[in-house]
Amino acid sequence: MTRKPGPSSIQRKPTPDGPISRSPDVPIASPDHRITRSFKTKPALVAYVTCGDPDIATTRDIILAACHGGADIIELGVPFSDPVADGPVIQRASERALKQGTALEDVLRMAAEVRQKTDAGLIVFTYLNPMLRFGMERFCVEAAKAGVDGALILDLTVEEAGDYRRAMAAHNLDTVFLAAPTSPDQRLKAIAEACKGFVYAVSRTGITGTQKQVAADVQGLVKRIRKFTKLPVAVGFGISNAEQFAEVGQFADGVAVGSAIVQLIEQNPGREAQAVERFVRGLKSGIESAATSQS
């Protein structure tokens, strides 16, 4: 599948005075750009899974079930031996996936299968080292071929991302970067300019994992990001139930749910896909009921 670059009212052009290396060859997303479309129903549900947990075939079924249940974008988590940004739930899932021998190429192969059956956005979610070993250029070629829409590298910040962004752009792949509550405006500006597809706002200072309450300052972060971009903003880290999903959905374009899904997979051996589908549907219907009660 090819994506045609074209004019867009959705994504603004990068300004020429950004602090990081410019990528003049970055094509502007067209309205039929898949990630842009994924954010049409707001808030979009961004669902994370650790690929290969419990095994790669089951992950494929889980993803298709999540899409069936209403997930708009799937984050394909590549397991890594040293996940410094992840809490215990995703750490355990990564260990299980690595015991299965899951590698980036398995994730891409599975993504291609998933792409045959769904039009949901597919974002590879990884740490940098597995991608470096795989090869940045090779990743771009294989990911585009598999029908993947983009990537988010947890430990790659905009300063170090010049070559990565150029390679991704050359293959029409989106680059999503994290924006944190601790990022000053100057950094948010650079991040917003480096992002394609959407911006991923981290809800709190911390690692991935469920928590009881949504951090108070996340709405402020989303507002600050919006000063610098018209791209959709998805909020993630620590959002685990329909109530929080609805709460964040009032001010964010997308809501990412990770550890809660991974935990369900851990707790439902043999019926992971059904459990995830039911959960995802519940998150989405929570939004609908919240919307109804508000109006």
Place this chain on the structure above:
Amino acid sequence: MSGSALKKEKQVPGRFGLYGGRYVPETLMAALEQLEREYDKAKRDKKFRAEFERLLKEYAGRPTALFHAARLTKELGGAKIYLKREDLLHTGAHKINNCLGQALLAIRMGKKRIIAETGAGQHGVATATVCALFGLQCVVYMGTEDMRRQELNVFRMRLLGAEVRGVESGSRTLKDAINEAMRDWVTNVRDTHYLLGSVLGAHPYPTMVRDFHSVIGREARAQILKAEGRLPAAIIACVGGGSNAIGIFHEFLKDKKVKLIGVEAGGRGHELGDHAARFRGGLPGVLQGTFSYVLQDAHGQIGLTHSISAGLDYPSIGPEHAALADSKRAEYVAASDTEALEACTRLARTEGIIPALESSHAVAECIKRAPKMKKSEIVIVNISGRGDKDIGILRENLKIG
């Protein structure tokens, strides 16, 4: 592949050739930028420098002696051997240099909570010590495997008032302790300083930690010139993350005739998982914030390591060492567990000095190399720490009753 993906101009701060940089989750970037700014200001601040130097002298016990090991020299029959006695410092290793410097910085930044990782426990003890000295809260992460083999240091840290948190993940050693410390830092970054213990991690750590330890080389250079009127032919130091090595190497980088030799942990064999010799089996990659040589598998998963010495048991190496290896300014070799044990015993019996098992790797290389050198040549071995903490392991392995 990785080279082209990460190519940078030479002059970028925090880059050593291709290596170094800053590869962390975005949440930590503001803190790293603050640390970099604060460190830049502090190192130009006369008051800061004077206070750091005063503490090194009056609290840590600098300068450390440069000792001529006459009996070892005679036994080996080659180069004249000098030992740089970092083992004589307060807390028993060079680690205190860096801890004093970073604690002063943390105070400048108004951060009252200190976290650290430790492998052998020496950095943990030094951190707990400076926290006690300055009245700072201290949490040390340590792999449970390391807690077992360095039990005495765990007790010392607790005695000093630090909280020691055992880390159960991965191989339960230094790498896993760093992961956990980074997770703590991401979570508590606003009021916490991460007192990283080696020339590892994201910029500015490799540069800053090196600077705090560079006093080792400055002293050694002045001392050898005073004692012998000339420079050594070689300097030997063990390399885990590489802080004691870079500390003694740095002042000699411009003295091209002085060979710089880093000794990695050769462990018990050559397979991935049996050693920590990054230059023997590692490839450039990113681990825990920096781009350097990393022991890893074909898929970029970080390899397990083994060494009898917890302080060298780490799959990556400081980025400046990676650059020094590529440019061949320094040479990196490995000593096995057995060679380190033998070297430890030998130094104990010839000079009455029990070196830490980490430093014993450097002594092992000296034992191999000195006999092949001319009698007119000088070699300096950095005894980065003392062996008291290793008595349990030594007793287990040496069977001397």
